[in-house]
Each structure stands twice: as C-alpha cells, then as structure tokens.
Amino acid sequence: MADEEIRISIDKLIEIVQAGGKIRTGVDVLNKQGRLILERDVLVADVGPLLRVKKFGVELISIVSGGNGGLWDETGQPVVVKTETVPAPKPAPVSEIDRRIYEIEGLRQAAAEKASLAKKSLRNALRQIQENGGKFDFEPIDDTVRELFDFVSQNETAFSYLTREIFSYDQYLYNHSLNVCVIGTVIMKKFNENFNAMVNNHLNNIPTSISAAAAKAVPQSFKYFQNDELQDISAGFFMHDMGKVLVEKSILNKKGRLSKSEFEVVKAHSTRNGIQILEKNHLINPYLCKISHYHHARLFEDEERCYPAETSPLDIPAYVKVCKLADIFDAMTSKRCYKEALNPVGVVADIFHKYAQKDTLLQFIIHAFVRAVGIYPSGSVVSLINGQLAYVLDSEGPALIAFTDVDGRPLTTKPDIVVLDKKAEEGGLKIDRRKAPMDPVQAHKILPAYLKTS
Ligand SMILES: [Fe+2]
Ligand SMILES: [Fe+2]
CATH class of the missing domain: 1.10.3210 (Hypothetical protein af1432)
Known part of the structure; x- marks a missing residue:
C-alpha cells in the first residue's frame, strides 16, 4: 500500500493523546532551524513530547501511514482524520x-x-x-x-x-x-x-x-x-x-x-x-x-x-x-x-x-x-520638550506620534507622525533627554486604544 500523508494540527494530536490515544509520525519532525525535535519511530503515548514540539512553534505535523506511522485511539483503533491547514492569520491592517x-x-x-x-x-x-x-x-x-x-x-x-x-x-x-x-x-x-x-x-x-x-x-x-x-x-x-x-x-x-x-x-x-x-x-x-x-x-x-x-x-x-x-x-x-x-x-x-x-x-x-x-526603541514613549508625550513608531529618525497635548491631556483626534529630523528640531520639537523614556512594557499601559491592538 502506498504511504499516505496527512497533516494534522499539534493541538488535535495533543487532544488525541490526552484522551489515551497514541501516535507515531513515521517521519522526522524538525523545527524551523532544521533541528530534530521528534523522531519518526517514537511511539508517543503522553503529551510531553508534543508540548515540546508545540513550544518550538510547529503547528502542523505530517503523519505518514503505510510505513510504521499512524494514529490510534485509546482502544488501539486507527483514528480517521482529515488533513488540516494552518488557521488563517488575523487580517493584516491596512495603513502603514x-x-x-x-x-x-x-x-x-x-x-x-x-x-x-x-x-x-x-x-x-x-x-x-x-x-x-x-x-x-x-x-x-x-x-x-x-x-x-x-x-x-x-x-x-x-x-x-x-x-x-x-x-x-x-x-x-x-x-x-x-x-x-x-x-x-x-x-x-x-x-x-x-x-x-x-x-x-x-x-x-x-x-x-x-x-x-x-x-x-x-x-x-x-x-x-x-x-x-x-x-x-x-x-x-x-x-x-x-x-x-x-x-x-x-x-x-x-x-x-x-x-x-x-x-x-x-x-x-x-x-x-x-x-x-x-x-x-x-x-x-x-x-x-x-x-x-x-x-x-x-x-x-x-x-x-x-x-x-x-x-x-x-x-x-x-x-x-x-x-x-x-x-x-x-x-x-x-x-x-x-x-x-x-x-x-x-x-x-x-x-x-x-x-x-x-x-x-x-x-x-x-x-x-x-x-x-539604542535609547528610543520602537514602542517606547518619550517626553517632548514642549510637555507632550509621544509614542516611538520607529527608532530611525525617530518617527513619533504625539498622543497628548502640552499639559499631558489625551488628544481628541488621531495625530499624525512627526519625524524628529533637523528641521523639526529647529522648529523647537525635541525629545526631553532629562526625562527617562518609558519602555514598551510600561508604555503599553498608558497608550490610547489607536496605538495598540489589544
Ligand atoms: Fe549579574
Ligand atoms: Fe554576578
């Protein structure tokens, strides 16, 4: 019989093994760097090796039956499953x-x-x-x-x-x-x-x-x-x-x-x-x-x-x-x-x-x-010399979005990007270097909704 390959999500495999089933991939499972993380001949009867595979970011696993690979339920009967695909990623946002x-x-x-x-x-x-x-x-x-x-x-x-x-x-x-x-x-x-x-x-x-x-x-x-x-x-x-x-x-x-x-x-x-x-x-x-x-x-x-x-x-x-x-x-x-x-x-x-x-x-x-x-990483928040707080969109430039007014009050309309180049600096717009930038983890807590996705 010709080998048949099905691709199945790691979460589904974990579910099967958790219910008492067993799997043997029949092919070596490698991570993105080509490192072997699960050998083809190993019969997996507990979730440990699968959790390890998941930890390496592998979402789908090939199981080749016909050789010695296969998927069995808790009674030892072969499990019939359809090939799966990776779930579609979240729709990409539109503007740059x-x-x-x-x-x-x-x-x-x-x-x-x-x-x-x-x-x-x-x-x-x-x-x-x-x-x-x-x-x-x-x-x-x-x-x-x-x-x-x-x-x-x-x-x-x-x-x-x-x-x-x-x-x-x-x-x-x-x-x-x-x-x-x-x-x-x-x-x-x-x-x-x-x-x-x-x-x-x-x-x-x-x-x-x-x-x-x-x-x-x-x-x-x-x-x-x-x-x-x-x-x-x-x-x-x-x-x-x-x-x-x-x-x-x-x-x-x-x-x-x-x-x-x-x-x-x-x-x-x-x-x-x-x-x-x-x-x-x-x-x-x-x-x-x-x-x-x-x-x-x-x-x-x-x-x-x-x-x-x-x-x-x-x-x-x-x-x-x-x-x-x-x-x-x-x-x-x-x-x-x-x-x-x-x-x-x-x-x-x-x-x-x-x-x-x-x-x-x-x-x-x-x-x-x-x-x-680097002092102003993307995602951090800096203070400007005029009192505004600004989100660093890109540390090159840097490109910023000021999201408060000069008194620290949130702006009511979505502001534009400002690149702090020489021209902006000559116009008086500068980062206040005496004030520590807020790192992205801290900054996330004070950002307005339009500057974060969750
Ligand atoms: Fe140390
Ligand atoms: Fe030390």
Whole structure:
C-alpha cells in the first residue's frame, strides 16, 4: 500500500493523546532551524513530547501511514482524520502606521511569552541545583537559550520589551539573567558586525595583504564569533549568575553596604560556585566557564571592587566584557524594592565615559553596546520638550506620534507622525533627554486604544 500523508494540527494530536490515544509520525519532525525535535519511530503515548514540539512553534505535523506511522485511539483503533491547514492569520491592517503598530504589538506579546518560558526554565534549573546537590538538567536551558537566540537574531530591539520592574529577589535573578542574555546577545551581534565592517574596511584600504607582524598585533580577543560560538556565549550570559543560588538570600537582599565578609560570600557566586555547578554537570565549555568565573573582573587596570582581583583585563575575552557591561546596564536600569530604576540615557552615558577611553578592544565593545542598547526603541514613549508625550513608531529618525497635548491631556483626534529630523528640531520639537523614556512594557499601559491592538 502506498504511504499516505496527512497533516494534522499539534493541538488535535495533543487532544488525541490526552484522551489515551497514541501516535507515531513515521517521519522526522524538525523545527524551523532544521533541528530534530521528534523522531519518526517514537511511539508517543503522553503529551510531553508534543508540548515540546508545540513550544518550538510547529503547528502542523505530517503523519505518514503505510510505513510504521499512524494514529490510534485509546482502544488501539486507527483514528480517521482529515488533513488540516494552518488557521488563517488575523487580517493584516491596512495603513502603514497600523501595520507598524501591529508589528510592535506582536513583538511585545512574543517577547512576553519567550520571557515567561525562559524564566520558568531557569527557575526549574536553580531548584534542581538546590535539591540535587548541584545537579540540573541542562537541556531545557539549552533549548530556551536557542529559542531566545533565534528570537533576538530576528528582532534586535527585543531587549527593550523585557521588564525591569522586579520586587522579589528570586524574580530579580530570573529576570536579570534573561535580560543579560538578551542584551549581551545583541551586543555580541553588533560586535561581530563592527568587526566585519572593520576587517572589510581594512582589506579595502590596503592593496597588499596583511603582514604576519600586523596580523600578530591584533589582540586575541579581537575575533569574529561563529554562530555556534555565539549560541554558547548566549547560554553563558543566561547562566552567568547561577552561582548565586548557593549564596544566602539575606546577604544578596541586603540593602546597605556589605561587610567585608559578606562581600567575600557574594564574590564566591562567580569565583567559586558557578564553576562548581558547571563542573558537577560536566559543562566544561570554555564560554560558559569563563563568563561564569570572570564576569565581575576588571575591564581596565585600576577598576575597583572587581573580582577575581588578580586577573588582568588583558586576559578577559571580549564576550566576558560584554557580559559585564550588560550586567551593569541591567542592574542600573532595573527597579527594585529598595531603589528606583535609573534613566537608561544617563546609564549609557556613564558607562561610555567610564569605559570607552581605556583600550581599543573596550572602545570597540562600548561602540557595539551603544548601538545595541539604542535609547528610543520602537514602542517606547518619550517626553517632548514642549510637555507632550509621544509614542516611538520607529527608532530611525525617530518617527513619533504625539498622543497628548502640552499639559499631558489625551488628544481628541488621531495625530499624525512627526519625524524628529533637523528641521523639526529647529522648529523647537525635541525629545526631553532629562526625562527617562518609558519602555514598551510600561508604555503599553498608558497608550490610547489607536496605538495598540489589544
Ligand atoms: Fe554576578
Ligand atoms: Fe549579574
């Protein structure tokens, strides 16, 4: 008998298996990146593997009968189903502005879902570490980071959709780990782009090939990172503070300055605990280990309160320096129960002034950092110098829609887009840089209905 292929939605399959049925696909199920997520010969009798497939965004699964594939109900009888198609997407909005608002909303919602899954996987891993003497299952963390990596690769502004308003310490650690992972990943991508541009520029401007001496003069940390290395680095960012799970909460939560002995305990999260956990789980990948061990090391010779103290900044790889910057940026711009979030505009300026002039590699990283962080991401709300609040439709320009009058009252008619180019600035329309922009998550709460889709 010829093989017959039916395509069936993952939700329908979950329903069948939940009712006691079984499936065997008869073909390998791959995710969008071509990674195997369900093997053809596996008989699925519980929903776990199907939920995992769903998590990877697969909506329809092919089942090929005639080989060993098939679909059976709880009594073992074959289930007869018709081939399904993916449900039609919501109708696309018509105007260019609506299309952009729709896009921003989609991104905000997708980021919220990814963030929630990522935090859950970290919470599970940290609980396992506490309960199993340091052992945890790395696979869900690896899957999470790969998903985040793909998401960030497609949406470089994704970081601005992350929340920075956290009250409990546990929540802060999950959130901070996620934020450092996403911000750090975008910086690494910009670092690579800059590196590529620099090398191309160099090659285009000198007719002869680079001499051996010149090639040697390029510091080791100046390298282009391949995609699989970037993914490992992202996993390192996500897990950079795992060692904190072995530090007493009362010390981590202390509001005032730490005593000398307390500071020693905190330092151990990176200088000892992180590496111990990685080793216990045989995760000896150098990217994970170096990020965990050195993410509080000095970025320049005289920097204070850094550890391990004996480490020279020259021995710290670029990706570890990126982790430290993402860490500082997130910590300073996050709101905690005992402190307000700082204005990211000022934080970027402070980081720039502290680190940019120290050495070439650091300058290069800071350049990538400033490009990655971007100050006015799409979906955020800024204050204009005349007192109006404006929604950022596009950070290029930036293109804004002012939605209040100069006294902060909602406008009664739907306003037009304003591009804050030189001409607009000369006309007196400017962003008030003294006031912190509201990130897209916060901004969503105050937007008028015409600037959001839900
Ligand atoms: Fe840390
Ligand atoms: Fe950290």
